[in-house]
Amino acid sequence: MSTQPRTAVVIGGGITGLATAALLAREGLEVTVLEKQxxxxxxxGSWETGGFRFDTGPSWYLMPEVFDHFFRxxxxxxxxQLQLVKLDPGYRVLFEGQTGPVDIAATREENIALFDSLEPGAGQRLEEYLESSEEVYAMAKKRFLYSTFASxxxxxxxxxxxxxxxxxxxxxxPLSSFVAKRFTDPRIRQILGYPAVFLGSSPFTTPSMYHLMSRLDLADGVLYPMGGFHRIVSVIGDLAQAEGARVITGAEVTSIRTEVSGxxxxxTGVQYRSPDGTLESLDADLVVSAADLHHTExxxxxxxxxxxxxxxWQRRVPGPGGLLLHLGVQGTLPQLQxxxxxxxxxxxxxxxxxxxxxxxxxxxxxxxxxxxxxxDPDAAPEGHENLFVLVPVPSDPSLGAGGIDGAGDPRIEKMADAVIAQISSWAGIPDLAERIIIRRTVGPQDFVTDLNSWxxxxxxPAHILKQSAFFRGSNASxxxxxxxxAGGSTLPGIGLPMCLISAELILKRxxxxxxTEALPEPAPWSATADSRPESAGRAAGGDAKPLPAEPSSGDGA
Structure with missing residues (x-):
């Protein structure tokens, strides 16, 4: 930009929008976040009912160093900011037609031994596979993930x-053939290929560059933030407001305002529909859209x-759609990790x-x-379990929308019934359906309605070759x-760590x-909050609206 902006408006109050607002406010800008939900x-988001607290989306805490860098x-x-717990086992896998589960351990050494037990010699090959993934991961972080590709x-x-x-x-x-050259056991092939789904893609089309993902779960382990993943959003929202950012909810942006200069x-700002339904304008030197890029454009x-x-967009490939289930279940479910x-x-x-x-x-x-x-004992009432189920389906809004207690579209509810029966059969929980006391479904149409999702x-967009790195498009108009x-539909891509990096790329712009490298971290402040210098953004002040620490609902855009 030719001149440094003094004011900014951020469209969308998801994790990317709040993270962007925090960094911009700390940089000295007067920032307003507009969230339509x-x-x-x-x-x-988060949904609470009957003593159950459900995260409505992300649930894997990977790349912890990216989170820590952002906070620093x-x-x-x-x-x-967070109470992190390492899961052991990291996760369980149930295979169709196989009698026993495979539990992925919390350490690299245990997983090497596990692979050797599944396929003789696979332990050594996994060690080599992880060495390769670690090298590529380090290269990706140093040269690609934190690059705006402006040059x-x-x-x-x-x-x-x-x-x-x-x-x-x-x-x-493709990742599938890269794995198949090294391992023959179908269970190992599936374990190493599944990370492609985290990238919104298939192992048969995802570049094998992304075998780097296996470093995250098989070597580093899987963490969980106590209080759930919406706790991360709350923390970042609090930090944004502490820096002076203002957050307005129930504010749907209807257009980006522009003017011709030479x-x-x-x-020059945005027009938005305020919580009372009136159209309002907000001036800003900088507009950052953390909403869906297709919707924005x-x-x-x-x-x-x-x-x-x-x-x-007609030439782009979307990631999968999703059927989501939030289930409150009576009794315990030790069959599931x-x-x-x-x-x-x-x-x-x-x-x-x-x-x-x-x-x-x-x-x-x-x-x-x-x-x-x-x-997390706070996720469900005592003597009950909290289940979040994700079924990748085609990205097709015509599949319908979900609802509470069977009130969703008939096709979505029928699919949900089949999924519950499948979990019941495969995991050995014959009475699962009868024990469900809370049921909420979400379908692809809900992602359009609530999130303006393409x-x-x-x-x-799926992380296939033509939609990765600099092929993904620019983060600047x-x-x-x-x-x-900013956000998962632009650089650097999908996932919570990528969303935090995306916010940092705005600052780099x-x-x-x-x-290509992450921004240098400032020297740590003194332990006492009072001794911490005020940022220019905080000094700018503003009538910040408090963010609910534990909202009762929220699939915000």
């Missing part, structure tokens, strides 16, 4: 050029100012139904069950100065920083 959180940019740390010159470094041929092979070979068009800007118009995955035998056909040309809902489906009450996708983008 009654509560903040976006995909990382704000003068604190993950240890100070490619910083990528022309000896360490990148030296690894060029290998990186090219990893980009061109030969350039620049953003095609709904909030006129066609002539769209960097990514509808024809662009905190995280449990159910994998179908016909693995490739399952993904083809979700991502292929002629899509359909898999039956049976490979799916994921989270049981936070296994770790094609109802659960996560965003090419047609409107002072308009930037603001500073004109084209480097």
């Amino acid at each position: 009654p509560e903040t959180g976006g995909r990382a 940019l704000l003068g604190t740390s993950a240890a100070e 490619f010159l910083p990528l022309l470094r000896p360490d990148v050029l030296r690894r060029g041929p290998r990186l090219a092979r990893l980009l061109l070979e 030969r350039k068009t620049r953003a 095609t709904e909030l800007l006129p066609l002539e100012l769209q960097t990514y118009p509808e024809k662009y 905190h995280h449990t995955l159910l994998f179908t035998e016909d693995w490739k056909a399952n993904f083809e139904k979700i991502f292929g040309k002629d899509t359909s809902v898999p039956d049976p489906a490979s799916l994921y069950v989270c049981r936070p009450s296994a770790t 094609r109802g996708t659960l996560l965003g 090419r047609k409107v100065d002072g308009l930037l983008y 603001l500073r004109g920083d084209t480097g």
Whole structure:
């Protein structure tokens, strides 16, 4: 940007929007966040009823160093803000047609031994696989994840050029074949291929570059923040407000305002519908949209100012849609771990139904069950369990919307019945359906309605080759100065850690920083809060609206 902005408006109060607001406010800007839902959180929302507390989205805490780095940019740390517990086992996998589960351990050494027990010699091959994933992960963090790609010159470094041929092979070979060359046991192949789903894709189309994901769970282990994942949103929201940011909920942005200055068009603010229904304008030198990029471009800007118009999206590949279930269950469920995955035998056909040309809902489906009450006693009343179920389905809003106690669209509720029966059968819980006292379903149409999600996708554009790194698109409008983008639908991609990095990329854009590495962390402040210097953003003040610490609902945009 030619001149440093003094005011900013952030569209969307999910984790990305709040993180962006915190960093911009600390940088000295007067920041306002506009969230269309009654509560903040976006995909990382929360729903409470009958003593149960359900996270409505993300539930895997991976890449802990990314979280800690973000908090340190704000003068604190993950240890100070969150109570993190390491899960052991990290997760359980149930395989169709197999009698026993496979429990992924909390340590690298135990997992190497586990793989050796599943396939002779696989332990040594896993060790080599993890060494490769660690090397690629380190390279990705140093040269790709924290880059805005505003300039490619910083990528022309000896360490990148030296690894060029290998990186090219990893980009061109799919993860599925990369794994198959090294392991024959189908269970191992599925365990190593499933991380592609975290990237909104299939192991048969995801570049093998992303075998780096296996370092996160098999070597580093899986953590859980006590209080649930919405606790992270609450903490970041509190930090944003402490820096001086203002948050307005129930405020739906209807357009991005612009003006022509010389030969350039620049953003001047937004128009939004206030909580009482009136249309209001908010002036700003900088507009950051942390909302869905398709919605931002095609709904909030006129066609002539769209960097990514509808024809662009017609060539894009969405990640999966999702059928979500929030279940409150009487009694205990020791058959399930905190995280449990159910994998179908016909693995490739399952993904083809979700991502292929002629899509359909898999039956049976490979799916994921989270049981936070296994770790967090506050997730459910005593003597009860909390289950969150995610079933990847095609990103097709016509599948319908969910509801409470069977009130969703008939197709969604029928799918939910089948999923409950599948979990009951595979996990050996014959009376599961009869023990459910709370039931809420969410379908692809809900993601459109609540999150303005492109094609109802659960996560965003899939991480296939043409939608990864610099192929994913820019986080800055090419047609409107002072308009930037953040969140899972833009750089660097999908997942909570990526959303925090995305917020940092906004700061790098603001500073004109084209480097590829994370921003340097400030020196730690003194232990006493009173001795901490006031940031310019906090000094700017503002009538900040308190964020609810424990909202009763929230699938905010």
